[in-house]
Amino acid sequence: MMAEPAAATPDDLIKQAEALRSAVGADFHDDLMLSIYTDAARIADHAVTREGAARGRFYLDRTIDRLVTSRVWGFPMMLFMLLAVFWITITGANVPSQMLGDFLMGAVYDALHSVAQALSFPWWLAGFLIDGVYLATAWVVSVMLPPMAIFFPLFTLLEDLGYLPRVAFNLDRLFHKAGAHGKQSLTMMMGYGCNAAGVVATRIIDSPRERLIAIITNNFSICNGRWPTLILMGTIFIAATAPPALASFIAATSVVAVAVLGIFLTLAVSWFLSRTWLKGEASTFSLELPPYRPPQILKTLYTSIIDRTLIVLWRAVTMAAPAGAVIWLLGNVTLDGVSIGEHLVNLLNPVGLLFGLNGVILVAYIVAIPANEIVIPTILMLTMMVGGSSMVQPGVMLELESNTEVYNVLVGMGGWTLLTAVNLMLFSLIHNPCSTTILTIWNETKNLRWTAMAVFLPLALGFGVTFLTANVARLLGLV
Amino acid sequence: MTVHTTTSHACETCPLGTNAQLIRLGINVEGWNYVVALAGNPNTGKSTVFNALTGLRQHTGNWPGKTVTRAEGGFLYQDERFKLVDLPGTYSLLSSSLDEEVARDFILFGQPDVTVIVVDATRLERNLNLVLQILEITDRVVVCLNLVDEAERHGMTVDDRALARDLGVPVIPTVARRGEGIPELLAAIHEVASGAYKARPHRINNHNPALAQAIDTLAAQIEARFEGLPNARWVAMRLLDGDERILEAVRSGELGILARGAQPVGSALQQEAA
Numbered sequence: 001m002m003a004e005p006a007a008a009t010p011d012d013l014i015k016q017a018e019a020l021r022s023a024v025g026a027d028f029h030d031d032l033m034l035s036i037y038t039d040a041a042r043i044a045d046h047a048v049t050r051e052g053a054a055r056g057r058f059y060l061d062r063t064i065d066r067l068v069t070s071r072v073w074g075f076p077m078m079l080f081m082l083l084a085v086f087w088i089t090i091t092g093a094n095v096p097s098q099m100l101g102d103f104l105m106g107a108v109y110d111a112l113h114s115v116a117q118a119l120s121f122p123w124w125l126a127g128f129l130i131d132g133v134y135l136a137t138a139w140v141v142s143v144m145l146p147p148m149a150i151f152f153p154l155f156t157l158l159e160d161l162g163y164l165p166r167v168a169f170n171l172d173r174l175f176h177k178a179g180a181h182g183k184q185s186l187t188m189m190m191g192y193g194c195n196a197a198g199v200v201a202t203r204i205i206d207s208p209r210e211r212l213i214a215i216i217t218n219n220f221s222i223c224n225g226r227w228p229t230l231i232l233m234g235t236i237f238i239a240a241t242a243p244p245a246l247a248s249f250i251a252a253t254s255v256v257a258v259a260v261l262g263i264f265l266t267l268a269v270s271w272f273l274s275r276t277w278l279k280g281e282a283s284t285f286s287l288e289l290p291p292y293r294p295p296q297i298l299k300t301l302y303t304s305i306i307d308r309t310l311i312v313l314w315r316a317v318t319m320a321a322p323a324g325a326v327i328w329l330l331g332n333v334t335l336d337g338v339s340i341g342e343h344l345v346n347l348l349n350p351v352g353l354l355f356g357l358n359g360v361i362l363v364a365y366i367v368a369i370p371a372n373e374i375v376i377p378t379i380l381m382l383t384m385m386v387g388g389s390s391m392v393q394p395g396v397m398l399e400l401e402s403n404t405e406v407y408n409v410l411v412g413m414g415g416w417t418l419l420t421a422v423n424l425m426l427f428s429l430i431h432n433p434c435s436t437t438i439l440t441i442w443n444e445t446k447n448l449r450w451t452a453m454a455v456f457l458p459l460a461l462g463f464g465v466t467f468l469t470a471n472v473a474r475l476l477g478l479v
Numbered sequence: 480m481t482v483h484t485t486t487s488h489a490c491e492t493c494p495l496g497t498n499a500q501l502i503r504l505g506i507n508v509e510g511w512n513y514v515v516a517l518a519g520n521p522n523t524g525k526s527t528v529f530n531a532l533t534g535l536r537q538h539t540g541n542w543p544g545k546t547v548t549r550a551e552g553g554f555l556y557q558d559e560r561f562k563l564v565d566l567p568g569t570y571s572l573l574s575s576s577l578d579e580e581v582a583r584d585f586i587l588f589g590q591p592d593v594t595v596i597v598v599d600a601t602r603l604e605r606n607l608n609l610v611l612q613i614l615e616i617t618d619r620v621v622v623c624l625n626l627v628d629e630a631e632r633h634g635m636t637v638d639d640r641a642l643a644r645d646l647g648v649p650v651i652p653t654v655a656r657r658g659e660g661i662p663e664l665l666a667a668i669h670e671v672a673s674g675a676y677k678a679r680p681h682r683i684n685n686h687n688p689a690l691a692q693a694i695d696t697l698a699a700q701i702e703a704r705f706e707g708l709p710n711a712r713w714v715a716m717r718l719l720d721g722d723e724r725i726l727e728a729v730r731s732g733e734l735g736i737l738a739r740g741a742q743p744v745g746s747a748l749q750q751e752a753a
Contacts, residue, residue: 010729013700017718020693028719031687033573039683040607047642048603051634204567204578290522291601291629296656 061292065166069289074170081163082259085154086252090235093146100142109135128328136324137317139377147231148224148309155192156304160295164189169289171263178267179274181210184217188266191221195433196440203444209280213270215441216454219433220262220269225372229428230255232376236407237421258429265430269457277453319371323378326367331385345386355463356423356470360386360414365427370435375428380406383414419473423466430462501665503534504553504560511553511562513672516585518613519597520606521568524625526550527655528597529565532665556665559672564591570605572612573720580724586616587710588733592672595664597623600630600637600652610646611683615713618680621667622650623660647679682712693719705734 021028068077112134116126158164168185175184183205191198198218205211222230231251238254239247274280330341341363349359364378410416432455433441442451519525529535533552550565566585567578586594594617598606614620624639643650649667653660670676685691697715702708714734717725728734 010704010732013697013704013729014718014726016700017697017715020697021719021721024687024689024693024719028690029573031690032683032685032716032720035683035685035687035690036608036611038686039611039681040604043642043645043681044604044607046645047638049636049638051636293629 064292065289068163068166069169074166078167078170079256079260081158082256083249083252085151085158086231086234086255087248088154089147089151090231090239090251090255091248092150093231094235096146096149097142100145104138104142105135109138124332127332128325132324132328133321134324136320136327136374136377136381139380140317140320140374141313145309145313147228148313149305151227151231152224152309153301153304156300157295157297160293160300162290162292165289174267175270178271179280180213180217180267180270181205181207184210184214184266184270187214187218188221188263191218191223193224195219195221195223195437199437199440199444207280209274209278212445212450213273213278215444216273216450216457217266217269219437219454219458220266220429222259222262222429223372223434225375225434226428227255228373229375230258230425232406233421233425233428236404236410237416237418240407241418254425258425261426262429265461269461319368320374320377323367323374324381327378327381327385331381339385341382342386345382354470355427355466356419356473357427357466358414358416358420361420361424361427365431368434369432372428372434379414380409384409386413419470419478423469426469427462427466430458430465432456432459501532501662502555503532504555511560513559513561513592514589515561515563515668515672516589516591516594517563517565517597518582518586518594518609519568519623520570520599520602520609523568523597523599523606524655525565525568525597528595528623528625528653528661528664529563531655531658531661532563557669559669561668561672564589569609571609572616584724586613588728591617591619593619593621593668595621595623595668597625597655600624600627601633601635603637603642611681612713614646614648614680615683615716616710618648618678618709619671620646620648620678620680621664621671622646622648623655623664624650624652625655627652627660628654628657646681649676701734708734 024031067073109130112130113126116130121129165186168182168189171185171188172182175182184202186204187198187201190201195218198221199215202211202214202218205214234251234254239251242250327341330344331339333340335343344363345359347359348362352358352360352362360379360382363382364375367378368375410420414420432438438451438455441454442448445451517525517529529550529552532554534554535550535552552563552565554561554563564585566582569579569582572579572583572586585591594613596610596613598610610620610622622642624637624642627637630637637652639650639652649671651660651664651667653664655661667676671678685694694712694715697718698711701711701714701718705711708714714725714729718729
């Protein structure tokens with residue numbers, strides 16, 4: 001038996017531990033791990049019996065894995081899956097979008113106005129409530145609900161099936177080359193739902209250097225709030241350049257191209273950061289590929305519609321209603337006979353055009369700092385308020401019942417070109433994170449410098465990229 | 480706040496009484512009698528078990544790293560209120576990433592009354608590494624042997640009774656996705672929480688005698704300094720490994736608080752009642 005130790009002081013204990021550590025040797029950690037592994041193997045061996053025959057499923061999993069993570073087929077299959085998902089989303093959302101638009105902006109809008117008339121509301125109250133708050137909300141619902149109700153369940157199915165870790169596996173090699181942690185591919189995947197969630201997920205990365213890289217670049221994963229903008233632009237502008245038979249396919253391709261550009265930017269910016277402000281070697285880690293699990297279709301539908309679609313929609317609606325009110329005020333409070341909104345748009349218009357965008361888009365992105373979801377409704381309302389003032393009374397919006405009419409408003413009143421749409425898609429990918437994400441970045445880093453970098457680096461990059469495309473397009477005489 | 484109640488008939492009299500005795504409390508975790516931690520490797524279905532017990536719909540996904548923070552929920556079982564804490568999935572408690580620290584700190588310093596370790600039956604050996612490490616910290620453990628349906632499809636059978644004997648703690652086979660085994664899991668949690676189950680936890684056999692000797696020496700001194708500390712051996716291992724967090728806990732006397740609080744909250748309440 002050991003000598004009965006007197007109650008040692010904490011410092012004694014630590015000294016004793018250090019003395020023993022040097023006596024045991026440097027292999028302590030490895031020795032301990034080996035002991036644990038040996039015990040675990042023995043206990044597992046006691047408990048598990050295997051039948052040699054029924055291992056077919058395992059081999060099926062392995063065969064699929066070899067295919068989806070192969071160097072040759074991995075990326076093409078990834079692109080194909082993304083394309084398929086967006087193609088289904090875009091073709092599937094057309095009809096319900098139209099129906100919702102007809103209903104909310106036709107029947108309900110007219111009914112609300114007749115009620116207001118019957119109750120003899122003053123014009124400004126009816127305008128503020130119906131043309132401001134209600135219309136903005138109705139737009140968000142009819143433009144965003146159908147694509148989200150199709151896209152989110154499909155994406156969740158891929159997730160449940162176990163496909164996302166395979167994508168992460170394919171990307172790991174590239175992240176390593178960019179000097180970033182392979183787990184960044186997982187946090188990037190989280191970012192495709194919500195960047196704030198993606199930033200929180202970077203906690204799985206142990207090295208502070210690589211974690212910062214993952215936080216700063218998470219913004220290049222297109223979040224729930226940005227998918228609808230891309231899908232709408234792809235559907236009404238990009239698809240218009242193709243023959244009708246190929247329209248949906250071209251629209252889907254354009255959305256996938258923006259997503260792939262996002263992955264490329266994530267890698268390029270990671271590479272840049274790991275060679276400038278965040279120098280260092282990439283650490284290694286092991287990524288477990290989970291087994292393919294048959295997805296529970298009904299449960300997936302339920303959770304992706306309730307948890308994702310409705311939450312995103314609710315966020316958009318709660319943001320759109322006050323935004324609609326603000327925009328209505330912008331359009332109806334006048335200064336020197338011209339509305340404040342028009343002043344603002346006119347002020348920013350020259351800057352916007354320089355970047356192949358316009359003043360309306362820039363104002364929309366300022367209004368939409370709290371949530372990317374309201375970019376499209378804000379753009380539409382502002383465009384009609386400013387460009388359409390000669391056709392309708394100020395601040396009252398046209399009834400936009402279909403995508404064609406959205407197209408007509410943007411082109412006819414806003415003077416949009418294909419370049420405007422392309423640059424809006426690019427700017428939607430590359431701009432500052434929303435205020436929730438900025439707050440999350442601050443909470444996770446508690447560092448003003450990194451938070452500022454996460455905000456301004458993508459913004460600067462976004463203006464750089466749009467400036468470049470605008471000028472290239474103009475040089476080539478495309479616009 | 481929604482409280483789901485399940486009505487039942489004959490089941491109420493049966494001690495293994497299905498979910499009938501379970502009342503899911505969602506996020507209502509006030510006034511709990513017992514704290515239950517949910518640990519396990521990534522992607523073993525911890526969040527699914529969490530949802531099955533609390534009625535919450537914490538997002539589950541088929542990929543590791545879904546849960547990086549602690550999620551909490553509550554349930555009522557046999558008139559006792561349980562607070563359930565879902566910890567991030569970890570392979571080990573011996574390294575130092577943030578998610579592992581969250582899990583380790585909670586199991587050690589949060590002193591849950593029961594730690595449920597969710598184990599993937601198809602990858603038993605690797606999952607046991609974590610189980611053995613947790614058993615060094617606490618013997619108030621229930622092993623939830625999840626995904627037994629997948630193991631069967633892979634042509635594997637896991638003998639839960641052999642496993643329970645070797646580990647010295649209850650082992651409950653479950654298919655959490657379909658709610659199979661959840662009543663048995665609840666019964667086991669209750670037994671361990673109330674102290675009705677006496678664990679004889681497995682101890683890691685150090686194959687290096689010098690190592691075993693060093694751990695024993697240090698553990699004896701730690702026990703003398705912090706009387707009643709339930710996991711002196713594990714603290715000794717961490718000190719020998721130079722774990723900063725544990726060194727700090729020794730220096731600041733935080734371990735002393737652990738030693739005094741070694742009696743879990745739940746059983747203390749019961750003694751007061753008696």
